[in-house]
Amino acid sequence: MTITKYMLVALALCFLTSAYAARFDITNRCSYPVWAAAVPGGGRRLNSGQSWALDVAAGTKGARIWARTGCNFDGSGRGHCQTGDCGGVLECKAYGTPPNTLAEYALNQYNNLDFFDISLVDGFNVPMDFSPTSNGCTRGIKCTADINRQCPTQLKTQGGCNNPCTVFKTDNYCCNSGNCGPTTYSKFFKDRCSDAYSYPKDDATSTFTCKGGTNYRVVFCP
Template sequence: MAGGNGATTRRQLTLFPLHVTLVFQLLCAKRAAAATSFSFANQCAHPVWVGALSGATSPQLARTGFYLAAGATSGLAAPSSGSWSGTFWARTGCAVDEGTGRLACATADCGSGDVACDGRGPAPPVTLSEVTLAAPGSGGLDFYDVSLVDGFNLPVSVAPSHEGCQAAACAGDVNAACPSDLRVLSGGEVVACKSACNAYGSARYCCSGDYGTPAACGPTSYSQAFKAACPAAYSYAYDDASSTFTCSGADTYHITFCPAT
């Protein structure tokens, strides 16, 4: 009997670590397959209509546009397999035209005529939140930024949930400091600020043609005005050094419109 009981005990001790290992592996696999999520908060005093556009090789998200009331929050999940890249932005001053029944927005309209943007990007000027996610479980880095390369319509921040990862943000009011020749007016109010590329289309301001390299295309007085208002945001095409952020292990990216300064 004593020999039998000892054999049973040894077998249980052998199986127990294997059971724990299998459970741990299953939990890790489940975590690796879990999708990163995006949360959206509207801290503006007015509603916004969020737009979402996936990159050319990335699958479309479950929603490509939605209404977000002042003070409201919402969320989206990224695809659970493979890497993902895309942009988010806020449309403002949107209303349905009584004659056509189409939605039109004062800033950052995607031209779909609907709340959903259905694969259409925003018309500049627009503040963009750009995110590139590494494949789940790969251990790779996510990249994210706030870009004013296509101008500015309202302040935005992108903050990873992972401790130690820095937020990318343009919390300043660029409209208040917008040069007069870049202003977009509605009802006498500055509602957006064009980039110099949007306004003039020149190779110098667009970093194209002979100016299509970082060495040839440095900051201008226009981009420096953007940088002064939002030091952590892209102010022109090659403004990488102080404007691109990386993070590994974030479960959620919090995107806030009109974040507190």
């Protein structure tokens, strides 16, 4: 078989994609089941102590991993979750419904860096650890406070703690104009999880980077 230049280009592209793809090891250490969700990736039930290895393609952006709680699905994968529901399906294709603690990431972006964060902009439902596990990158993020128990009365909801944008839907909380700043409610989240996004413009202290090709872990209830 003759190898053409087109085949060589295809092989090179395939190598680059595999070289920079990332693996996310998702583990449930909560004392109760969670239904892990990922876009891209889908979803599955994780009993306490169970894990799910998820391989994600290079260049993926706008991605999320989160835990759903209080779920009930039938044999066809249809049902509903108390928190983090993604359209009533086990295999998520869309983002979850607040409140849900989010692990967000974009792979191989500017200068071939991965960007990752924990976000409470959609509220909080379970504690989370989101950390690199390879490539010499060691700076991880945790949000382990008991936010559900401490949640302000106005933000309390079944199974979690809402972000104020979800409740009040005003510009100073939702930042629709792009000019919002910290609020009393965002400071509540920031005081308890200093590395996590507490409102939409909380970039300076909440976005972290690793070299492309790094693998990660996401742990619920670390």
